[in-house]
Amino acid sequence: MEFMDGxxxxxxxxxxxxxxxxxxxxxxxxxxxxxxxRNMGDVAFVIIRRREGLFQTVFENEKTNLxxxxxxxxxxxxxxxxVHEEPRAPHGRELxxxxxxxxxxxxxxxxxxxxxxxxxxxxxxxLNFRPVSLRNVHERAKFRIQEALVRAFRDYLYAQGFTEIxxxxxxxxxxxxGANMFRLSYFHRPAVLAQSPQFYKQMMVGVFDRVFETGPVxxxxxxxxxxxxxxxxxxxxxxxxIEGFQDVMEMETGxxxxxxxxxxxxxxxxxxxxxxxxPRIDRIxxxxxxxxxxxxxxxxxxxIRNPFDLEPEEESLIGRYFKEEYDSDxxxxxxxxxxxxxxxxxxxxxxxxxxxxxxxxxRGLEITTGGQRIHEYEMLVKKLxxxxxxxxxxxxxxxxxxxxxxxxxxxxxxLERLTMQLLQEENVREACLFPRDMNRLEP
Amino acid sequence: MEFMDGxxxxxxxxxxxxxxxxxxxxxxxxxxxxxxxRNMGDVAFVIIRRREGLFQTVFENEKTNLxxxxxxxxxxxxxxxxVHEEPRAPHGRELxxxxxxxxxxxxxxxxxxxxxxxxxxxxxxxLNFRPVSLRNVHERAKFRIQEALVRAFRDYLYAQGFTEIxxxxxxxxxxxxGANMFRLSYFHRPAVLAQSPQFYKQMMVGVFDRVFETGPVxxxxxxxxxxxxxxxxxxxxxxxxIEGFQDVMEMETGxxxxxxxxxxxxxxxxxxxxxxxxPRIDRIxxxxxxxxxxxxxxxxxxxIRNPFDLEPEEESLIGRYFKEEYDSDxxxxxxxxxxxxxxxxxxxxxxxxxxxxxxxxxRGLEITTGGQRIHEYEMLVKKLxxxxxxxxxxxxxxxxxxxxxxxxxxxxxxLERLTMQLLQEENVREACLFPRDMNRLEP
Numbered sequence: 111m112e113f114m115d116g117x118x119x120x121x122x123x124x125x126x127x128x129x130x131x132x133x134x135x136x137x138x139x140x141x142x143x144x145x146x147x148r149n150m151g152d153v154a155f156v157i158i159r160r161r162e163g164l165f166q167t168v169f170e171n172e173k174t175n176l177x178x179x180x181x182x183x184x185x186x187x188x189x190x191x192x193v194h195e196e197p198r199a200p201h202g203r204e205l206x207x208x209x210x211x212x213x214x215x216x217x218x219x220x221x222x223x224x225x226x227x228x229x230x231x232x233x234x235x236x237l238n239f240r241p242v243s244l245r246n247v248h249e250r251a252k253f254r255i256q257e258a259l260v261r262a263f264r265d266y267l268y269a270q271g272f273t274e275i276x277x278x279x280x281x282x283x284x285x286x287x288g289a290n291m292f293r294l295s296y297f298h299r300p301a302v303l304a305q306s307p308q309f310y311k312q313m314m315v316g317v318f319d320r321v322f323e324t325g326p327v328x329x330x331x332x333x334x335x336x337x338x339x340x341x342x343x344x345x346x347x348x349x350x351x352i353e354g355f356q357d358v359m360e361m362e363t364g365x366x367x368x369x370x371x372x373x374x375x376x377x378x379x380x381x382x383x384x385x386x387x388x389p390r391i392d393r394i395x396x397x398x399x400x401x402x403x404x405x406x407x408x409x410x411x412x413x414i415r416n417p418f419d420l421e422p423e424e425e426s427l428i429g430r431y432f433k434e435e436y437d438s439d440x441x442x443x444x445x446x447x448x449x450x451x452x453x454x455x456x457x458x459x460x461x462x463x464x465x466x467x468x469x470x471x472x473r474g475l476e477i478t479t480g481g482q483r484i485h486e487y488e489m490l491v492k493k494l495x496x497x498x499x500x501x502x503x504x505x506x507x508x509x510x511x512x513x514x515x516x517x518x519x520x521x522x523x524x525l526e527r528l529t530m531q532l533l534q535e536e537n538v539r540e541a542c543l544f545p546r547d548m549n550r551l552e553p
Numbered sequence: 554m555e556f557m558d559g560x561x562x563x564x565x566x567x568x569x570x571x572x573x574x575x576x577x578x579x580x581x582x583x584x585x586x587x588x589x590x591r592n593m594g595d596v597a598f599v600i601i602r603r604r605e606g607l608f609q610t611v612f613e614n615e616k617t618n619l620x621x622x623x624x625x626x627x628x629x630x631x632x633x634x635x636v637h638e639e640p641r642a643p644h645g646r647e648l649x650x651x652x653x654x655x656x657x658x659x660x661x662x663x664x665x666x667x668x669x670x671x672x673x674x675x676x677x678x679x680l681n682f683r684p685v686s687l688r689n690v691h692e693r694a695k696f697r698i699q700e701a702l703v704r705a706f707r708d709y710l711y712a713q714g715f716t717e718i719x720x721x722x723x724x725x726x727x728x729x730x731g732a733n734m735f736r737l738s739y740f741h742r743p744a745v746l747a748q749s750p751q752f753y754k755q756m757m758v759g760v761f762d763r764v765f766e767t768g769p770v771x772x773x774x775x776x777x778x779x780x781x782x783x784x785x786x787x788x789x790x791x792x793x794x795i796e797g798f799q800d801v802m803e804m805e806t807g808x809x810x811x812x813x814x815x816x817x818x819x820x821x822x823x824x825x826x827x828x829x830x831x832p833r834i835d836r837i838x839x840x841x842x843x844x845x846x847x848x849x850x851x852x853x854x855x856x857i858r859n860p861f862d863l864e865p866e867e868e869s870l871i872g873r874y875f876k877e878e879y880d881s882d883x884x885x886x887x888x889x890x891x892x893x894x895x896x897x898x899x900x901x902x903x904x905x906x907x908x909x910x911x912x913x914x915x916r917g918l919e920i921t922t923g924g925q926r927i928h929e930y931e932m933l934v935k936k937l938x939x940x941x942x943x944x945x946x947x948x949x950x951x952x953x954x955x956x957x958x959x960x961x962x963x964x965x966x967x968l969e970r971l972t973m974q975l976l977q978e979e980n981v982r983e984a985c986l987f988p989r990d991m992n993r994l995e996p
Contacts, residue, residue: 111838111839111840111879112799112838112839112840113836113837113838113839114799114802114803114805114806114836114837114838114839114885115803115806115835115836116803116806116807116808116809116810116834116836117803117807118713118800118803118804118807119796119800119803121794121796122794141794141959142762142794143759143957143959144957160762161714161716161761161762161763162714184956184957185957186793186794186957186958186959186960188794213794213959213960214928214929214957214958214959214960215957216930216955216956216957217929217930217931217954217955217956218955218956220956221956238949239949239952240756240949241756241757241759241760241949241950241952241953241956242759242952242953242956244757244760245759245760250760250761253716253718253761254716256719257716257717260717260719261707261711261717264704264707268704270561271604271605273604273696273697273700274700274703274704275696275986276699276703276769276786276968276985276986277986277987278769278784278987278989279722279769279771279784280735280746280771280783280784280989280994281994281995282994282995292723292737292738292739293737293738294735294736294737294746295735295736295737296735296994297773297775297991297992299994301994303723303737310986310987313683313684313996314684314687314986316586316684316685316688317684317687317688317693318604318693318696319585319603319604320604325768325769326719326721326722326768326769328722328723330740332740340723341721341722341723343719350629351564351565351584351585351629351631351656353562353564356555356557357561357562359557360557360558360559360560360561360562361561362557363557363558363559364559364560364561365559366559367559391559392558393556393557393558393559394556394557395554395555395556395557396554396555396556396557397554397555436554442557485657486657486660487659487660488660503995505995505996506681506682506683506684506995506996507684507996509682509684509685510684510685511660512659512660512661513627513659513660513661513663513664513684513685514586514587514627514628514629514657514658514659515629515657516584516586516629516656516657517629517656517657525719542719543718543719543720543753543757544720544721544753546721546723548740549740551723551724551725551739551742551744552724552725552946552948552949553756553948553949553950
């Protein structure tokens with residue numbers, strides 16, 4: 111009988127030891143992919159790629175068990191050698207190879223020059239060869255940054271007393287309604303893919319007071335822009351016993367501050383690869399929707415065409431305004447027009463044309479929509495009726511409000527947009543491992 | 554201009570302070586739902602439900618701003634009062650109410666007696682009134698345990714150098730193939746919902762060496778059993794540079810140990826509510842598939858009907874065997890027959906009828922399937938051909954192997970099954986907030 115005791119053997123020398131341990135002159139082992147080979151005749155520099163980064167090894171002819179010509183880029187290898195100090199090597203150290211064990215060999219040459227520092231290929235090519243293009247060190251670093259953003263979201267909210275939930279992505283009806291739903295047949299019944307976990311997270315506020323979810327959402331929007339994906343990861347939370355939607359904005363501000371701290375603390379390697387300067391977040395200004403339009407119109411001499419709508423160019427100018435006037439990369443725009451918000455948004459009691467809601471703009475792009483929700487059954491039903499909407503498929507959602515719900519609010523953050531803006535990318539597809547848009551269903 | 558500084562105001566007295574702080578005789582505030590009211594005439598005991606638990610408050614007529622008759626179960630309230638020591642109260646303390654502020658009132662009576670300690674209702678009723686039945690303290694505690702299981706998975710793997718990924722749930726083709734896929738139209742193109750992140754996590758091993766994902770998967774299986782859900786949360790990881798599938802089993806064992814530690818450390822409140830004894834995990838036995846069948850056949854005098862298949866009853870007996878003989882709630886069953894595993898499973902070089910794969914049984918139920926995968930292009934293509942499968946829709950997956958992939962393996966854990974077995978529930982639907990089965994698409 112064999113027994114597993116939960117100890118995973120590491121055969122590679124730990125990265126930190128390789129870079130900083132007192133192991134000069136000693137033997138070390140590196141498992142990784144052959145990232146590039148620079149053959150100088152007598153010696154060859156073989157760069158090994160591991161999850162932590164690149165490491166320089168030196169192949170000296172006749173000092174190893176095989177010939178340099180047997181070694182190919184994209185091979186996976188286990189190399190054993192001796193660690194030497196070498197000021198010209200990227201980490202000040204290199205491994206002089208004594209033995210190479212080939213773990214696997216490629217069957218075809220790489221379609222992209224992934225060993226270039228920055229991959230100067232079209233986005234289209236990068237996406238078509240995604241499993242390969244992401245092996246580029248610069249490309250993959252972006253998704254470590256993305257990891258930090260999700261991780262910080264969860265850790266911050268756990269600490270704030272939130273409970274994590276998992277809600278279904280297939281249901282009888284979508285939360286936002288409208289035409290932009292993907293439809294499918296569920297054992298011969300019509301079903302849709304979730305546009306958001308909205309109904310579920312609200313229902314769960316009655317159970318756990320504070321809940322969050324990080325998961326996929328699906329929108330059949332026929333927008334093929336640089337800002338839209340048809341499937342994306344949504345960071346959602348919903349909190350009860352709020353005094354107003356300011357509580358929701360404070361929670362998001364707290365999260366963003368924490369996310370920057372986590373990046374500084376644990377993702378320094380990736381920040382350096384990307385030469386990424388994190389935005390300073392001390393406090394985030396909040397401005398009313400109508401005032402923001404006014405301010406931008408005045409400062410940039412731009413006519414207001416529709417007082418109840420925000421055009422992408424206006425969003426971008428609001429971002430610019432608050433950067434110039436307040437040195438802030440973020441700005442909350444509050445009190446969106448009721449017409450532009452879903453039925454469950456709480457109207458402003460002082461002026462029902464507007465809602466107690468907000469968007470967060472990051473460098474001029476909306477990355478969050480949130481606000482206070484209606485928590486009273488009568489008010490919810492009235493608003494549904496006023497919009498001429500059908501309650502069908504929403505019975506259990508509506509019933510929840512019959513049985514007592516605290517004042518509450520929440521938000522949804524588009525993970526890929528947040529990542530895109532942080533990385534200052536031009537296209538949201540750069541911030542998604544395997545984007546889904548109107549034309550792209552593969553890989 | 555308003556500014557958000559990221560500080561969320563708490564209006565309730567913190568739970569720990571309420572239970573253990575030196576605040577006897579002092580004023581405290583509790584926001585929560587009225588869980589139950591026991592009216593004794595002169596006084597009434599009003600139990601308030603918060604996310605942390607229940608707290609007893611005492612309503613004395615003519616000492617507060619309203620009459621006890623104005624207070625109703627399921628109201629959301631903010632009560633202010635004075636903390637008193639009271640040995641008969643559940644936490645040894647109670648709050649004598651001075652003021653009640655009603656935050657919201659229900660529009661209808663509760664359909665279930667959620668204030669009972671254990672909700673003795675049918676599963677059907679619990680699911681039909683899910684947003685209400687989960688307000689029962691016992692019911693909701695199960696999902697805090699579930700939270701810990703996911704949280705531990707991520708935290709353990711972060712610490713082991715894994716990168717978290719988010720892969721698409723809509724694609725051109727499923728990983729497992731076969732008939733059990735939900736189909737949809739994606740902008741007039743045929744698409745399917747992901748049965749697992751298998752292809753994507755394998756492709757990402759070439760990028761990050763070690764990856765994981767926690768997300769929904771969809772299976773259109775026509776099984777309506779106590780063990781099946783058509784949408785569930787899968788805890789997936791995949792790791793490169795393994796020596797064998799034992800590395801994968803060790804990693805899972807390490808995770809399970811860590812999960813029990815996290816539960817002990819941070820979820821004591823819920824363990825107590827559920828009276829849950831955690832299984833002791835020192836080491837987990839691993840036994841070959843064919844041997845396990847033999848052992849069970851001999852000990853329980855049961856005839857082996859099919860040497861290449863494991864019946865649910867056999868799984869259950871294997872679980873029993875290892876509990877009785879080794880006092881282990883877990884057992885790895887290894888070397889599953891090749892016919893029963895997908896094409897990407899690595900066959901055993903010593904006997905190609907079997908694979909280098911495993912299932913993990915927990916109390917006699919399969920909660921994990923994993924193993925080593927094929928990492929060589931030629932071998933993968935040959936196995937596809939031998940099975941008469943089409944490569945269509947898998948081009949990018951297959952191409953990945955042309956460009957070098959390390960030896961690797963991984964697994965998928967069904968979160969709801971793991972939760973169900975830990976809680977010793979009879980039905981997997983008890984361990985899912987909003988289950989999806991052949992008949993259930995709502996709420």
